Amino acid sequence: MIGKSLKLLAGIILIPLALAASSDDWVNGSSPRSKVKINLDWKFYKGDTLITSDFRDFSENLTSVDLPHSWNVSDPFDEEKGYYRGVAWYYKNLSSELLDEDKNTYLYLEGANQTAQVFVNGQLIQTHKGGYTAFCVNLTPYLNFKEDVLAIKLNNEHDESIVPLKGDFNFYGGIYRDAYLISVDPVHFDLSDHASPGIFIETPTVSKQKAEIRVRSKLKLNRKLPKGLKIRTVIRDSKNNTITESTVAVTSKVAKEVTQTLEVSNPSLWSPDHPTLYTVTAQLIQSGVLTDEITQSIGLRWFDFDPDDGFFLNGEPLKLVGVNRHQDFAGMANALPDDYHVRDIEMIKSLGANFLRTAHYPQDPAVL
Structure with missing residues (x-):
């Protein structure tokens, strides 16, 4: 029965009365890792070119843009058939203030349509x-920490190997979601697994009496396993009270991936009317020094x-009343700031809906 439920509810979000975690919540302010938004001061060129190292040589051909950005804001809606589906380039100088030679630096893009180099x-x-x-993307091995130039080549042409192949919506091109630089200690939770934060949370069993929470941590290590490396995982309730915690040593036998299982007794169950959230914080500690930390929100329900x-x-019948929603807005294409996403969710909730179908693709992290 649960298997059927998962298939039926794929792409559907139950909507709580209070908005849940934002897209930045998995980065804790006290963590040694930093996450800096780099949406401002990009240069844009529509068309193909081979210039990737110093875009200043053809600056007269560029326009200044900020992210989120799409090059299909107008042409899908004019009187001419079709709209531009092809190659475009984005360029940005990475100033030295954004970079730390003692850290690993990653470029994190929430979405860019659709093939990005x-x-x-x-x-x-x-x-x-x-x-x-x-x-x-791990930029570290390629940086000179002086005058680094980031270039992103995008192509939104139809590609039979990339879904969705067609639909009743436009396939806008652009870096249409937020962009970040993430800096982390050389020993950190792995960011390379499909842009995950490095920890994966499951709830194999949830009931009114007990919830089992399984936390799987993936690690990015140096060539040798550091001595005295531990993972401490803490679960806190909505009032930030510590409910339970677990600390495990990272040994050579389990290096690069560690699984911890914790239990919460008599959990406060999540529902649209009572959207109670717990937090799961995973800390990577080396010889008593905090090297990385991630916090994620979680709702306990079945x-x-x-x-x-x-x-x-949670064992009680719930009538589902919901709508479909696209990431799209007049004059912006799909390049919406986060507050537009939030406004849409609030509007949908005000109509009496309690679930949302994200048609027909994964939507912005602000929505999730």
Whole structure:
């Protein structure tokens, strides 16, 4: 029954009365890692070119833009057939103030449609396919920490290998979600697994009496396993009270991935009317020194679906009333600031809806 539920509810978000965690909540302010938004002061060129290392040589051909940005704001809606689906470039100088030679520096893009090639100082370092998923690139080996130039080549042409292939919506091109630089200690939670924060949280069993929380941490280490490395995981309630915690040593046998299982007795269950959230904080500690920390929100609930009696949340029937929602707005294409996403969710909630179908693709982290 649960398997059927997961298939039926794929792409659907139950909407709480209070908005849940924002897209930045997995970065704790006290963490040794930093996450800096780099949305401002980009240069843009629509068309193909081979200049990747010093875009100042053809600056007269560039326009200044801020992110989120799409090059299809107008042409899908004019009197001419079709709209531009092709190559465009984004350029940015990475100032020395943004970089730390003692840290590992990652570029984190929440979304860029749809094939992205990332260059640093003229060198191609990574290609990402998929316009609706985040990706994370380790820039560190390619930086000179003086006058570094970041270049991103995008292509939103139709590609049979990239879904969705077609739909009743436009396939806008652009870096249309937020961009960040993330700096972390050389020993850190791994950011390279599909742009995840490095920890993965599951709830194998949840009931009114007990919730089991499984936390799987992936680590990015030096060539040798550091001595005295531990992972401390803490679960706190909505009032920031510590409920339970677990500390485990990272040994050579389990290096690079560690799983901890914690229990919460008599959990406060999540529902749209009572959107109670716990937080899970994972700390990476080396010889008593905090080297990385991540905090994520989690709601404890269970659900299933009966073909005759309908949907059940936490053992109680719940009538689902909802809508579809696209990431799209007049005059912006799909390049919406976070507050527009929040406003849409508030509007949908005010209509009496309690779930949302994110048609037809993963939407902005602010929505999730």
